[in-house]
Amino acid sequence: MTSKIVPVIMAGGKGTRLWPLSRSSAPKQFIRFLGPKTLYQKTLERVSDTDRYEAPIILTNEDFRFLAAEQARELDIELSGILLEPIARNTAPAVAAAAAFVRNNFGDDAIMQVLASDHEIDAADDYFACIDTALAAAKAGKLVTFGIEPTEPATGYGYIEAGEELPSGARKVARFIEKPEQARAGEMIAAGNYTWNSGMFMFPVAPLIRELEKYAPEVFQFAEQAVLKDESDLDLDFTRLDKDTFSQCPDISIDYAVMEKTGEAVVVPSPFTWSDLGSWDAIWKDGDQNGDGNVIAGDATLLDTTNSLVISRDMHIAMQGLDGMAVIASEDAVYVGRLEDSQNVGNIVKSLKADKATRALSEDHPTSYRPWGGYTSIIKGERFQAKRIFVKPGKKLSLQKHHHRAEHWIVVTGTAEVTVDEDVKMLTENQSVYIPLGAVHRLSNPGKILLELIEVQTGSYLGEDDIIRIVDDFGRG
Incomplete structure (x- = not known):
C-alpha cells in the first residue's frame, strides 16, 4: 500500500x-541534444520528489535496458523496477503490464502516473497544479488524461474535446479527435474547449x-500473465x-482500447509548456536562441545566418547567408534541410533504409553504450576497424574470446x-597490448577515472x- x-x-x-542523432539503436529519449541531460533523465527528475512519488517504474526493451538503468544511476535516482517488453505492442499492453506490476507491488489502491520519456516539459508550479488536479480526479475513480492547451493550430497532434467540469477541476472527455486538417485545427482552437492529446495519464x-x-x-489477460508467468524472470534489476x-496482446493504443470507450475518462486542461520534440523545428523552438535566432550546439x-539550428558532434560547421535551416552533424552523417520541412526527415530515413549501402546509417549509431561504458x-575497412573504448571506474567487460579477429x-x-589467457597486467597511458585470435581475454578499469583506449581489430x-562470453557480470550470453 502507498499514498x-x-x-x-x-x-x-x-x-x-x-x-x-536519433536512430533505432539510440532513440531521442536517451540523446543529449542541447544540454547535459537527456529527455529521459529530465523525465526522471520530474518524478524525483519522494514526498509526492514512489521510485519510478521504467518500461523499455532489451536493447535499451542498460541505458535506462545507467542514466538513472547518473542522477542517483532509485527505480522500483525496469520492465522489459519482449516485443512492441503499443501503449495499451504496456499500460496493462504496468498496472499488473503496480498492483502486485503497491496494492489495489495505488495511483499510477504514465509519462512519455521523450517529452520536454517546463515543470513549474502550473505543471504540479495540474498533477494535483489529476490526482484528485484519480482518487475519485476517474481515468485521467492531460490535455495541453494549444498554442497553434497544429496538425501533428490528436485533440480532446472537453465537456462538463467536475469537482476535482478535471473535465469530462466529450470525445477524442484524430489529427485534423489545418482548417479544422484552427476552428477547434477558436472554439476554446479543445486541447492537444499529450499521451500522459493518471x-x-x-x-x-x-x-x-x-x-x-x-x-489485460495476456499482459498480466506476461508479468506473473513463471517465465517472467528477474535479471539483475530487470523484469522480463x-x-x-x-x-x-492485441497491438492497440490505450486511447483506442479504453479511453475512447469508457465513461470514466476525464481531461485536465494543462497550460504548462510542453513539446513532444518530434522534429528539428521543435528542437529549435525549444532551444536558447541567440540574437540572430540561431540555436547552436x-x-x-x-x-x-539567421533562425537556424546547428548541432555538431565532432566537426566544425561553417554556414553563410542562410535562414531557417537545420544542419545536424553526427559522427558519421550530416543532415541539411529547411526547418519548416523537418517533419519530413522520416522520408530521408526511409530512403536510407531502402538502400543496402546506407541502411546501417538509419539503424546503428556510431557510439554504442554498454553497462560497463561503451565504444x-x-x-x-574490409578487414580492420578502429574504435574508441571507454570503461567506467570499477567496471569490467566480459571474459571473452573471438574466433575471427585479433585486437590491439x-x-x-x-x-x-588486462587479462590475456593466464597473464594479467596493468597498463597506463601510451602502453599497449596485443590480443591474439582465440585468446581468452578481459578488460577492466580498477581506477577512479574513466579508462579510454583505442582498439584496432x-x-x-x-x-x-x-x-x-565465458564470464559476464551483466548476465549476457
Whole structure:
C-alpha cells in the first residue's frame, strides 16, 4: 500500500524523426541534444520528489535496458523496477503490464502516473497544479488524461474535446479527435474547449484494470500473465515479460482500447509548456536562441545566418547567408534541410533504409553504450576497424574470446587491467597490448577515472556477434 503516486515511464520507443542523432539503436529519449541531460533523465527528475512519488517504474526493451538503468544511476535516482517488453505492442499492453506490476507491488489502491520519456516539459508550479488536479480526479475513480492547451493550430497532434467540469477541476472527455486538417485545427482552437492529446495519464489502478477487463479483456489477460508467468524472470534489476504470452496482446493504443470507450475518462486542461520534440523545428523552438535566432550546439561559425539550428558532434560547421535551416552533424552523417520541412526527415530515413549501402546509417549509431561504458566506431575497412573504448571506474567487460579477429589495445587515459589467457597486467597511458585470435581475454578499469583506449581489430570477420562470453557480470550470453 502507498499514498504516493507511482510513476510509470515509457522508454521503449525507437523513433528516427531526429536523425542523424536519433536512430533505432539510440532513440531521442536517451540523446543529449542541447544540454547535459537527456529527455529521459529530465523525465526522471520530474518524478524525483519522494514526498509526492514512489521510485519510478521504467518500461523499455532489451536493447535499451542498460541505458535506462545507467542514466538513472547518473542522477542517483532509485527505480522500483525496469520492465522489459519482449516485443512492441503499443501503449495499451504496456499500460496493462504496468498496472499488473503496480498492483502486485503497491496494492489495489495505488495511483499510477504514465509519462512519455521523450517529452520536454517546463515543470513549474502550473505543471504540479495540474498533477494535483489529476490526482484528485484519480482518487475519485476517474481515468485521467492531460490535455495541453494549444498554442497553434497544429496538425501533428490528436485533440480532446472537453465537456462538463467536475469537482476535482478535471473535465469530462466529450470525445477524442484524430489529427485534423489545418482548417479544422484552427476552428477547434477558436472554439476554446479543445486541447492537444499529450499521451500522459493518471490512473487509479483498480478502476483502470476494471475498464481494461471490460473493454480490452485480451490486452489485460495476456499482459498480466506476461508479468506473473513463471517465465517472467528477474535479471539483475530487470523484469522480463514472457514473450510468448505478451505477444498475444492485441497491438492497440490505450486511447483506442479504453479511453475512447469508457465513461470514466476525464481531461485536465494543462497550460504548462510542453513539446513532444518530434522534429528539428521543435528542437529549435525549444532551444536558447541567440540574437540572430540561431540555436547552436557544438563547434560552429555562422555568418549572415539567421533562425537556424546547428548541432555538431565532432566537426566544425561553417554556414553563410542562410535562414531557417537545420544542419545536424553526427559522427558519421550530416543532415541539411529547411526547418519548416523537418517533419519530413522520416522520408530521408526511409530512403536510407531502402538502400543496402546506407541502411546501417538509419539503424546503428556510431557510439554504442554498454553497462560497463561503451565504444565509438572511428574507421572501418574490409578487414580492420578502429574504435574508441571507454570503461567506467570499477567496471569490467566480459571474459571473452573471438574466433575471427585479433585486437590491439592502446591506453589513452586511465589505467587498464588486462587479462590475456593466464597473464594479467596493468597498463597506463601510451602502453599497449596485443590480443591474439582465440585468446581468452578481459578488460577492466580498477581506477577512479574513466579508462579510454583505442582498439584496432584485424581479421576476416569483425561483427559484434563474434563474441563468446565465458564470464559476464551483466548476465549476457
